[in-house]
């Protein structure tokens with residue numbers, strides 16, 4: 001390996017001072033020797049021109065059809081209708097009727113059987129679900145295949161286990177379901193967010209009306225097919241499609257007993273305002289600006305893998321992303337040199353290619369938001385470091401990027417970018433690291449890298465964040481609760497804690 005080539009840095013074309021591009025090493029080292037051979041996954045599953053709402057166990061046509069596009073090609077994938085007040089009302093009534101006539105009173109073991117069946121069918125159709133998720137969302141197939149879909153199945157299987165053991169979840173108390181849950185989810189993990197919402201609600205004996213994000217409705221339709229095949233009674237899960245206005249109709253519908261929302265802090269605040277005083281239950285999973293803290297005693301090579309997983313997994317469209325790297329000053333240069341080398345191996349491109357590390361940005365609107373914040377980072381004087389890799393001509397793509405010379409007043413240090421862009425800051429003492437990490441209106445996640453267990457635990461205890469990882473990042477398990485502090489929301493999903501929002505617990 002030619003080290004001078006590896007570290008050769010050219011200024012990014014058109015960039016002012018404070019910007020450098022990191023060459024794609026594979027092109028440098030292997031370009032002529034071993035030209036890259038794409039390894040795309042094929043889609044062999046038909047996608048219909050249109051999918052209706054899913055009401056009372058059936059797909060139902062509607063009005064106001066809109067397209068979902070493949071963000072990697074900008075081609076139309078399918079169309080779904082927009083639910084108006086009438087459709088939302090019909091869905092809520094179907095859910096109420098299913099709640100009162102069968103699901104609430106069905107023995108937990110029977111509910112559990114259906115949830116187990118759903119989990120197993122997801123596993124059986126995992127390849128199809130992964131391919132379709134990557135087509136509609138833009139995430140790399142290796143992530144939808146190895147992370148999203150296995151976790152979706154795991155959530156159904158995990159909560160299936162609780163369905164007949166609810167009285168043991170909160171010992172000494174009696175538990176009962178709440179009623180009809182209205183759920184609204186974002187586009188970054190379409191199937192996984194659906195599983196996080198639907199599985200605990202159903203296990204606890206509630207019924208559901210859910211609205212997927214407008215840019216990623218496709219895999220929800222497959223999930224509905226699985227519900228039918230698994231014998232889920234009609235009306236237990238209803239799906240209404242549409243944009244924010246449909247979400248608003250759903251969460252404000254008086255027939256809803258409990259609202260669960262995952263999305264932006266801005267919309268979360270609107271929902272909280274609308275529900276204030278109604279007595280309806282609410283959980284909010286909102287945005288984040290997670291700190292990934294690397295101490296000078298940390299194993300740096302492992303920390304680099306954690307930084308990559310923290311900010312470049314799912315194109316950085318991750319609420320709990322480690323979007324702020326806080327590194328102890330005396331190891332900052334060494335760590336960033338290793339990060340450059342690792343970053344130079346990332347492959348950006350076709351989400352269906354099994355070698356792709358970073359797929360497409362989910363929408364043009366999201367790409368514009370990332371562009372705007374990156375421009376603000378440069379204008380405000382931070383130094384941009386960006387991988388100089390080729391990206392496809394069509395579709396929405398953004399190269400992995402990090403900024404140094406970042407101060408707390410910079411927008412890139414404070415605002416959620418929700419893209420593959422990392423803000424790097426340095427610190428000298430553990431106290432300073434804690435102060436910097438908590439200096440954000442958000443409080444969703446944090447990562448700590450250190451060789452010392454005592455340091456990990458003491459810093460973890462000082463984090464105002466719902467999830468704290470030690471020497472790892474973005475690790476998920478259905479048995480582990482997830483949720484936020486401060487403007488990242490309230491309520492927990494996952495684990496025993498995730499049952500609580502869906503149960504009336506008394507005594």
Ligand code: NAP
Pocket residue numbers: 184185186187188211212213214215242243244245246247248249251262263264265267268270271284285286287288318319320416418444484488489
């Ligand atoms: P968003 O605009 O808040 O949208 C989220 C969902 O809410 C979408 O289904 C959206 O519909 C709908 N919606 C929009 N306006 C609404 C309203 N007034 N009332 C009810 N529903 C409404 O968020 P996003 O930009 O799509 O998603 C990214 C955000 O989600 C990020 O901030 C991220 O951090 C957060 N997130 C949090 C978690 C977590 O667990 N904490 C997980 C994933 C993502 P449309 O699809 O039509 O816009």
Ligand code: MG
Pocket residue numbers: 068069070071077135136137215216217
């Ligand atoms: Mg789409």
